[in-house]
Amino acid sequence: MRGYGALGMKGWIRHMRKQKHVNFIQLNDGTGKPAAQIVTSPEICSKDVTEGSCITAYGKYQESIAQGQSVEFLAEEIKVHGPCNMQKYPFQPRKIHSHEHLRQFLHLRPKTALTSAVLRIRNTATMAVHKYFQENGYIFIHTPILSSNDCEGAGQLFTVKVSEKNDDDEKKPIPEFFTSPVFLTVSGQLHLEAVASGISKVYTFSPAFRAERSQTSNHLAEFYMIEAELSFTESLEDIMQVMEGLVKFLTREVMETSADDIRFVHRRNSASSDLLTAIDGMINKEFIRLPYVEALNIVNKICESPELKVGNCDFIM
Numbered sequence: 001m002r003g004y005g006a007l008g009m010k011g012w013i014r015h016m017r018k019q020k021h022v023n024f025i026q027l028n029d030g031t032g033k034p035a036a037q038i039v040t041s042p043e044i045c046s047k048d049v050t051e052g053s054c055i056t057a058y059g060k061y062q063e064s065i066a067q068g069q070s071v072e073f074l075a076e077e078i079k080v081h082g083p084c085n086m087q088k089y090p091f092q093p094r095k096i097h098s099h100e101h102l103r104q105f106l107h108l109r110p111k112t113a114l115t116s117a118v119l120r121i122r123n124t125a126t127m128a129v130h131k132y133f134q135e136n137g138y139i140f141i142h143t144p145i146l147s148s149n150d151c152e153g154a155g156q157l158f159t160v161k162v163s164e165k166n167d168d169d170e171k172k173p174i175p176e177f178f179t180s181p182v183f184l185t186v187s188g189q190l191h192l193e194a195v196a197s198g199i200s201k202v203y204t205f206s207p208a209f210r211a212e213r214s215q216t217s218n219h220l221a222e223f224y225m226i227e228a229e230l231s232f233t234e235s236l237e238d239i240m241q242v243m244e245g246l247v248k249f250l251t252r253e254v255m256e257t258s259a260d261d262i263r264f265v266h267r268r269n270s271a272s273s274d275l276l277t278a279i280d281g282m283i284n285k286e287f288i289r290l291p292y293v294e295a296l297n298i299v300n301k302i303c304e305s306p307e308l309k310v311g312n313c314d315f316i317m
Helices: 099-103 113-135 189-195 236-257 259-268 273-283 292-302
Strands: 007-018 023-028 038-040 054-063 071-082 201-209 222-230
Touching: 007 071, 023 054, 038 054, 113 201, 113 222, 113 236, 113 259, 189 201, 189 222, 222 236, 236 259, 236 273, 259 273
Parallel strands: 038 071
Antiparallel strands: 007 023, 007 054, 023 038, 054 071, 201 222
16 A cells, blocks of 8 residues: 555556566656656556556655666556556557558557657647747637638638438438538638738638548648738738748747657657758758749759649649
């Protein structure tokens, strides 16, 4: 039994190393902060204390003699909230699984180190988008997900229909829910433009949907899009300054706030160290302004894909 005033560590067991007289447990709660190693005797570990199980370990911190850590957690009692069937659990301890394998288990993959790191990075990036616009005087607008416009032909539309069944299988006509065609939004641009006629600086960061019949990574059926409108601009340079500021601010926030997760993902994906150097250089340099056609010429010189032409953005770098 745990003693009076015992502390509790909660989470899911990521790794467990069993020895004759002692067990070592690495617990993960998804926050990204490395938890102290749990040290416990085999006697208080029931058969349900396995990798993947959800537990609370009660005990106290103590000085550690192991290398790489100053303290460890000595567990006096372990309570299992949710056991894990290791025969069916799809993620083996200390094994690096492919992205394709992780995608097969959407409900379990947040427990893995890679997926949880990516989700934390995405959270940091999302908060950075709002922080940048808020600090620069923009008002966030909730643009609608259901819309009757195609935003000037911005993309192929998903049509919204109501799925209903007739009672008693009678063949009666089902009335339309909407009085006019309704689609999943492809962009909040037109809504923002209307608001910008009364509020000079507005933005949205909302889901958008495109029914593009393409199986490449260049076309997602659903994604989040940053859109902003500002009144009283004097030139295109005003808009480019906002865009450059956003890219640099967002990148800097992610690199600083999620530094550990960024390094982990880079190692897992075997990314070159030159990439981080290039990112750091991008943050600290002024963006070059050049005509669209000139940019295409530069890309065509360094890209192995078919030659790009004006209006053709469907390529893979």
